[in-house]
Amino acid sequence: MANFETREVVTDLLIVGGGMAACGAAVEAAYWAKKHNVKVTLVDKAAMDRSGAVAMGLSAINQYVGLRDGQNTLKDYVDYVRNDLMGITREDLVANIARHVDSTVHLFEKWGLPIWKDENGAYVHEGRWQLMINGESYKVVVAEAAKNALGIDNIYERIFITEPLMNGDKCVGAVGFSVRENVFYVFKAKAVLVAMGGAVHVFKPRSSGEGLGRAWYPPWNSGSSAYFTIKSGCEMTCQEVRFIPVRFKDAYGPVGAWFLLFKARATNGLDENYMQTRAGELENWKPYGKVKPVPANLRNWLMLLDVMEGKGPIYMRTEEAIAAIADKYKDDPKVFKKKMKELETEAWEDFLDMTISQAILWAGMNVAPEEVKSEIAAAEPYFIGSHSGASGAWVSGPEDLQTPETKKEYFWGYAHMATIPGIFCAGDASGASSHKFSSGSHAEGRIAAKEAIRYIVDHPAAPSVDQKVVDELKAKILNPIDIYEKHYKYTSDPEIHPEYIKPKMFMFRLQKIMDEYCGGVSSQFKTSKALLEKGLVLLNFLREDAEKLAAKDLHELMRCWENTHRMWQAEAHLRTILFRKETRWPGYYFRADTPRMSEDWLAFANCKWHAKTGEWEMIKRPVKYINEAL
Numbered sequence: 001m002a003n004f005e006t007r008e009v010v011t012d013l014l015i016v017g018g019g020m021a022a023c024g025a026a027v028e029a030a031y032w033a034k035k036h037n038v039k040v041t042l043v044d045k046a047a048m049d050r051s052g053a054v055a056m057g058l059s060a061i062n063q064y065v066g067l068r069d070g071q072n073t074l075k076d077y078v079d080y081v082r083n084d085l086m087g088i089t090r091e092d093l094v095a096n097i098a099r100h101v102d103s104t105v106h107l108f109e110k111w112g113l114p115i116w117k118d119e120n121g122a123y124v125h126e127g128r129w130q131l132m133i134n135g136e137s138y139k140v141v142v143a144e145a146a147k148n149a150l151g152i153d154n155i156y157e158r159i160f161i162t163e164p165l166m167n168g169d170k171c172v173g174a175v176g177f178s179v180r181e182n183v184f185y186v187f188k189a190k191a192v193l194v195a196m197g198g199a200v201h202v203f204k205p206r207s208s209g210e211g212l213g214r215a216w217y218p219p220w221n222s223g224s225s226a227y228f229t230i231k232s233g234c235e236m237t238c239q240e241v242r243f244i245p246v247r248f249k250d251a252y253g254p255v256g257a258w259f260l261l262f263k264a265r266a267t268n269g270l271d272e273n274y275m276q277t278r279a280g281e282l283e284n285w286k287p288y289g290k291v292k293p294v295p296a297n298l299r300n301w302l303m304l305l306d307v308m309e310g311k312g313p314i315y316m317r318t319e320e321a322i323a324a325i326a327d328k329y330k331d332d333p334k335v336f337k338k339k340m341k342e343l344e345t346e347a348w349e350d351f352l353d354m355t356i357s358q359a360i361l362w363a364g365m366n367v368a369p370e371e372v373k374s375e376i377a378a379a380e381p382y383f384i385g386s387h388s389g390a391s392g393a394w395v396s397g398p399e400d401l402q403t404p405e406t407k408k409e410y411f412w413g414y415a416h417m418a419t420i421p422g423i424f425c426a427g428d429a430s431g432a433s434s435h436k437f438s439s440g441s442h443a444e445g446r447i448a449a450k451e452a453i454r455y456i457v458d459h460p461a462a463p464s465v466d467q468k469v470v471d472e473l474k475a476k477i478l479n480p481i482d483i484y485e486k487h488y489k490y491t492s493d494p495e496i497h498p499e500y501i502k503p504k505m506f507m508f509r510l511q512k513i514m515d516e517y518c519g520g521v522s523s524q525f526k527t528s529k530a531l532l533e534k535g536l537v538l539l540n541f542l543r544e545d546a547e548k549l550a551a552k553d554l555h556e557l558m559r560c561w562e563n564t565h566r567m568w569q570a571e572a573h574l575r576t577i578l579f580r581k582e583t584r585w586p587g588y589y590f591r592a593d594t595p596r597m598s599e600d601w602l603a604f605a606n607c608k609w610h611a612k613t614g615e616w617e618m619i620k621r622p623v624k625y626i627n628e629a630l
């Protein structure tokens with residue numbers, strides 16, 4: 001077997017991940033840990049300063065409710081999220097995050113994040129819920145606070161968490177390996193807070209050739225949260241809800257600032273505004289088709305109807321929007337010139353703060369946004385518990401926000417704890433609580449960490465770990481290195497071999513299956529029972545071949561496990577689309593054999609994988625609202 005030293009870390013609370021949710025968890029856990037003499041450890045596959053979705057920075061904070069200033073109520077936010085998700089949401093979770101998110105944003109500001117202010121000192125809003133920031137260093141600022149709170153000795157960077165460590169049905173920690181040295185890590189803990197982000201590259205991306213790998217969400221979020229929670233036996237929710245963002249084409253620049261701040265229109269190749277010409281289609285998706293703002297998937301759907309009729313390309317009318325704003329200043333040429341310069345700067349900064357490659361693409365294509373319109377397109381599917389996605393673990397809500405009706409279904413002792421005791425989830429790892437974004441993920445991390453410490457105080461027994469389980473996991477995790485060592489000399493090209501499969505080839509195969517059978521870009525997001533069933537057969541063959549993944553070094557070992565994690569996310573997704581016999585989110589995916597929304601399916605489609613049998617269980621759970629009680 002590959003020669004790896006084993007290092008053991010014994011702790012009370014283990015935070016897996018170092019992104020927005022984990023940083024929130026670190027800050028809060030450190031506070032409560034001191035009070036209760038509890039040890040907290042954080043482990044990240046990368047370096048916290050620039051790890052996760054916010055690595056490149058962001059140009060907006062997308063969740064700020066403004067409760068302090070009476071701008072909105074909790075009920076307003078909950079109504080917004082429920083409508084955007086076509087009725088499928090856990091209002092108790094959404095409200096719990098929403099009532100804490102403003103204080104997280106105030107902390108960001110205290111820690112040094114520049115939030116735009118107007119001449120009266122008020123935050124500048126991009127839209128009703130969004131604040132403009134100078135956010136290139138957003139993650140650095142947030143990580144610094146987390147590191148200061150936890151102390152550097154309690155943080156392990158560049159360690160890839162591969163598997164949950166189980167003792168029967170109980171989670172007693174996690175195992176993984178260093179991506180820099182031959183060390184296998186065993187973390188033993190009384191509770192684990194899962195915050196390893198969402199999943200990217202499960203589907204074939206639009207990017208190819210030199211651009212291959214370019215995606216909207218970060219490619220290093222590879223489904224580890226979903227894998228960890230599925231494999232440990234947690235019930236999962238909304239696994240069918242993928243998010244398809246509309247983005248500036250090919251470099252995935254954000255559109256929110258254009259639609260909301262600059263009030264731009266999008267038009268098709270014939271200069272028609274599909275939101276107007278296709279408005280009649282919204283009747284088919286009532287009541288959600290008639291709410292304001294129109295749900296994100298329906299906005300996509302109206303656009304896709306044009307694209308499917310050959311009416312592309314679709315353009316963001318940047319030139320029109322800038323002209324309309326500047327027009328107000330046209331009487332004074334000096335002020336007009338200054339305003340135009342300001343708008344041009346804001347347009348570029350929107351990309352430079354969070355999607356630098358879009359600025360590079362614009363520069364390379366001689367795009368001056370004040371002069372020419374710019375192409376946008378629907379991206380490939382992503383799995384996230386935030387934005388207008390919802391996939392993640394099924395977690396308990398807070399007790400005080402339940403109605404007698406919801407309490408039976410949505411509460412089991414500790415808020416944001418999964419169905420396996422001691423596993424807590426936050427950010428993209430927790431499901432059915434969409435629209436939390438960077439700020440809400442941080443807030444959810446804080447909530448979950450406080451609850452995890454409470455759980456540890458209530459359950460102080462040391463984790464009991466079976467050494468045989470650890471030895472088996474070590475052998476399994478390092479197996480790709482052994483396979484490569486054994487066989488690589490017997491081929492003229494180590495990339496191709498009858499005895500093994502390299503992780504990149506494995507990823508291409510996974511992406512092809514998902515793209516063609518599960519409604520990816522090439523299939524125009526359409527699928528059906530027959531296609532899904534065939535896709536499942538192919539996924540099962542892929543699962544057999546996962547045993548033959550081979551790695552020539554530590555980096556490829558990480559790639560092997562990233563792709564195994566993606567494969568499990570893929571299977572949960574496919575099975576849940578198959579289970580939900582309707583189309584609820586056209587614009588994200590369309591089931592051609594069940595093309596309409598059905599009252600029977602105003603319900604959560606949950607799933608659970610059973611380690612003992614290897615079987616998946618599909619579970620329908622009721623949707624119950626609390627908004628009237630707010």
Ligand code: SFD
Pocket residue numbers: 016017018019020021022043044045046048051052053054058059060061062063159160161162195196197198216217218220221222224225254255256354355386387426427428429436437438439441
């Ligand atoms: O414009 C392992 N997001 C936006 N949020 C906003 O508030 N405003 C925006 O402007 C946003 N936009 C946006 C956003 C993201 C991206 C990529 C772009 C634009 C281009 C969304 C937020 O960023 C997102 O909601 C949160 O970051 C989610 O937080 P969290 O904690 O759930 O995920 P993370 O931050 O990605 O962190 C994941 C961490 O896990 C680590 N990790 N560690 C150990 N072992 C493993 N196996 C691991 N796998 C992953 C990662 O290293 C990381 O630390 S806009 O589009 O709307």
Ligand code: AMP
Pocket residue numbers: 062127130245246254255256257259260293296299
């Ligand atoms: P995006 O840049 O697309 O990620 O959007 C940023 C924020 O603006 C998110 O909260 C979106 O839900 C919201 N948003 C984007 N476009 C629109 C739109 N056309 N109408 C309403 N909200 C939008």
